[in-house]
Amino acid sequence: MAGVLFDVDGTLVDSVYLHVVAWWQALRQHGHDVPMAHIHRAIGLGSDRILDELLGPGHDDEADRAVRAAHASLFAVHWPALRPLPGARRLLDTCADRGLRVVLATSASRPELDALLRCLDSDGSLTAVTSADDAGASKPAPDIVEVAVQRSGLSAEEVVFVGDSVWDIEAAGRLSIPCIGVTCGGLGAAELLEHGATGAYGDPQDLLDNLDEALTTAFRMALI
Template identity: 60%
Template sequence: MPDLKRSGVLLDVDGTLVDTTYLHTVAWWEALRQADHRVPMAVIHRSIGMGSDKLLDHLLGAERDRDQDDRLRDAHDSLFAGWFERLAPLPGARELLRACAARGLRVVLATSAAEHELAALRKVLDADDVIDTVTSSADAQQSKPAPDILIAALEQAGLDAAEVVFVGDSVWDVAAAGKLDIPCIGLACGGTSRGELAGAGAVAVYDDPAALLAGLAESPIAALR
């Protein structure tokens, strides 16, 4: 039996399409500092891309006292919300979405951002007319590197894992896609190096959405129908 033709592009949003990775890093650093947890920003940055549940386990240990977790999340959310009006798309993000849609592909934002954050991110992207489906944190029981949000995106878009490519900016994105055998294109614009993304299993790596757009005809997306 021939391989199924892929027919959709799933895309992470934070750090992949919108320039938020370091803002999340600073927001978590300050939220943790307020609770007397001193965690270096470089360590926090390496955790961005996980959901808050796994991020706090990763930074503070799974055996920690979890009584502070809700307060830490609320502090992060409040700090990050202070930048909503200044968020900016990464170079070529909007154009990449439109180019994928012009190829007849379903464009799916596979993000685990909370609903209030997602509204701000979608406003920045200003591409709702070409976006087929959008997920949020409410759609996944577990966050990346678990594949739950990708499973939800596939189900909501009516796609099969054999019909898509995923675009993300972190090793956690690559790991989540790998659990479903979905090829993952890595973008280095979230601050994770090309070598790390490739080493995690990304099938191709580009600097940012603009670079992927420029090389679209030779990228794994070109094989989608």
Template identity: 70%
Template sequence: MLFDVDGTLVDSVYLHVVSWWQAFRQYGHDVEAARIHRAIGMGSDKILGHLLGDGRSTEDDAGLRAAHGSLYAAYWARLRPLPGARRVLEGCRSRGLRNVLCTSASRPELEALLACLGADSLIDTVTSADDAGESKPSPDIVEVALRRSGLPADAVVFVGDSVWDVQAAGHVGIPCIGLASGGVSAAELLDHGAAAVYEHPLDLCEHLDEALTTAFRVALSHP
């Protein structure tokens, strides 16, 4: 099982939204919070171009990323796991599955997320934005996770909360189970190709066998 972290296991999406909104304002950009929310899940190598346009001057990009990182770091102590985050990892482990974290977070952010989860003993492999050339929706991070776990794509299911997770998994033929805990609707996740959608990790845990069966059935029907 490949798991995204922000919005999938940890309740952090809207903290990222506020941090980016403030960072943009510091540099004279008035970007609506709703647009920022829809971009969360991309790494910082993608989100600035997505929200500000690729034709912009990039001289402030490093400052914007640094501002976001500093503002978001102020929230680290307030991060909380989403309902059932540890339980779903335990459920996967009890079924003989490996748990792999696959996130566009930077390494410092990932360390804060891991501390919040407190589930190191249940996690087999971790990949972050620092391990790949491009972040989601590029499949780079997913491909790194596959190599490190030693598993083929047809033996893996991705769990994520954003359309970027669904797209990244789809690029390498991995079915994606969506969670609505990051604020994206079930309908939108399904429209982008999610095999099934659950409310949060606890909901997934309570329907884990059903979810896995559905995901692999979808994968087999779309070789």
């Protein structure tokens, strides 16, 4: 038995740039003019870490809570427009049909997770899901990945992770779990491979088209 853990934002759902705009607007509302390119590179960090990455040390915790709340409200406006990335549903269904345990490993809030699940419409293929409530610390800490492994009913040696950011790769790597990269979140293949991805594919459809190769390579790396 084996399993595949999936990040969601930017990996299965086309939401990364909506997050970028929501963070950009939230930061501007509270007096921070941060270039969108900088925000994009921080996407994948949890909301408890992204402001440290974007604003540096010494910012006010109370003000941070207001920025995070503004981001959540601004992003929620886009929930009805969320769409799965090409091949996302078929990838989840195919993995499940092959007998793989499929777990969504995301630190999205519960309401946001519900919107993502409605978008994917693949509940029948999922073994388990995670949310922000399940992790003491967000990526690149491995907490949410560790919970996903536990809910899969498998060991870390029996799973691979699929993600679109360097933070996904780092979080999985801290548990010695190989990570397959996808570039549909906006990072290039070279950067994902440089940070340790076992392969880099354009989107879920590209990964599905090369699934045997991708899984074989990833599980082989887990044995090294």
